[in-house]
Amino acid sequence: MDTIQFILNGMMREALSPQTAAVAIAVIGLNIHFGFTGLINIGQSAFMLLGAYGFAISVWHGLPMVVGLALGFGAAFVFALILGAPTLKLRGDYLAIVTISAAEIIRYVGRSALLTDFTGSAQGIPGSQYRDPFTSLSFFGGGQFTLLPFNYTDVADGAAWVRIIGWVLVVACAVVLIQRLRRGHAFAGLGQAALMGALIIVGIFLLFFLFPVPNQRTGVNGWWVRFIAWGLVLLCTLVVYLLVRSPWGRLLRGIREDEDAIRSLGKNVFSIKMQALIIGGLFGALGGIVYVLPASVQPDSMGRSLTFFCYTALLLGGAATIFGPLLGSILFFAARIGIKYTAAAYVPDSIMNNQQTEQFSYIVVGVALMLIVIFRPQGILGNKRELRFNV
Template sequence: MLRVAIQPQTAALAIAVIGLNIHFGFTGLLNMGQAGFMLLGAYGFSISIWKGLPMPVAILVAFGVAFVYALILGIPTLKLRGDYLAIVTISAAEILRYTGRLAVLENFTGAAQGIPGAEYRGPFSNLSFLPQDTNWTFPFSKLTYPLTGTDDWWTRLVAWVLVAVCAFLVFLLARSPWGRLLRGVREDEDAIRSLGKNVFAVKMQALIIGGLFGALGGMIYILPSAMQPDAMGRNLTFFAWTALLLGGAATIFGPVLGTIIFYALRVFIQGTADALVPNSIMNTAQTLQFAWMAIGVVLMLLVIFRPQGIVGDKRELRFNV
């Protein structure tokens, strides 16, 4: 479980869930397309480096693409009711994914095969101050990875430092006047309008900032592997929502805790089933499906008996989306 808990993909999803928490937890936006922001961040980063741009420019391109997407998505949709907004956002994310898979874009996006990690990982690995080709084992465990390489400690270090930075930024934002304004929009839009505030502008700001967190998560997500569009489909959005509900919406640490528990719980359930259930009854592929089913049941029970999540406050969720 420790291996999964500290992997870069877990940190990447945690960052995306922090962004989703700004959307839903603090503002009440029912965004079901956070994977779309992750996909654009990953594409912007990987394509830019693949085509020869330096890494700082690639990061700016990734954020810029996510920013423009948030504007295009938000201008016509942020006045929609919550359920309609959910339909639009998940549809938009799927349109992005299928567009990236088009064969006509193979020389640009890699089409369905994606972009190999070797095409864009080099500049990031070159930033490492850790030794090359040297393995290190995590204390009191059997986790051994290169300090700097393909699947390395350097990526894990950067990923989790970014998680801490993002959580701290949200901590500051949530306690600022702007954060209180987000909560006001979430609780009662009409009351905020009566105070002369532009509710649409506040929602747009939240959509953009949460989307930028999603784009950053997408960049981290592809560093240990490859840029493959199907890896950031609607399932990833559902994983993000599950993690948010597990940890607790409208909290600072809830998204991070929920993401770690989500991934670790799946591995624990699958490992336990593999160990206890004979292969003649349930093979490895079936125990994986069983693990997802069990997580679904856990989520349903959590929503029924503790809808605020593990560290959430029930009073924070008394609003209509």
């Protein structure tokens, strides 16, 4: 039982990590590209890297943090224009080839020894060079803090039956929430919204009751950066919700399903695609900035694999859905850590050592993704009708 609790605590820590939130923001942007517009962008990591470099280099060289944010978004904006201008008039497979090539160009430029004074070359830029202005904004204070001090250890001395009942209730809340989200209109009307809000609050309380996560209030990887990261995730989710419910959002769906029909209505398809590419890229840049706040800027950490992780999270949660990127990102990273810790705990070292369990976790997640694409291509929250692409 203690081993299971250890594994679940590790999954909870990973689900709450700033990097998970950062990837969720990038996946929200990718959802605008791929899910709502049908643009096959295989270079979301380039937008993340440009946002991270623009922010880190600016602060590192003494510019205010606001200027760093502006330069990070500006670099992503220019990159989207340069990338989209020659390719958005073509079909989707050309965009896929160009974006993955452009992302690799950005990564190799970041690794170049000629730019060591700016990008830090392959070693990157240490977080200590640009993190202080962000940390100084914290009003959380010092020391360590557990988000929910009252937890399972305070009931019957943390007996097994307390945790089992809690796990059953958490699973029940998750199933009800997912079923309601899959039906759509889960927040339609005051009563529906109140019920969903109550379920979410109860579920979150149960999660922190079962899996208490202690962290520094303000630190490299403390509650302050988590608070900002997940606050931005919620804000980005709200922005996308409003965008896709607008006439512009309906145009995106129309372009994804039949761009010739939208063009016949007198709409500028190229302009709308460019807008979608820029907006999704800006979300990616924001995700990149958040990604490096508790870490360092290293070009290889935001390479092809990170884009594929974003696609995995998007397909897992459900493309062209509002909450799919959020759910998929949390499940992807939590499941990977769960597989890794389970293998480390129950598989002897003679069969698989700690380094191999890391690789094994990605193998299992990859196989799971293949099964999802084959048997449920719309993901957990998706709808098959949203998978019509004009590419």
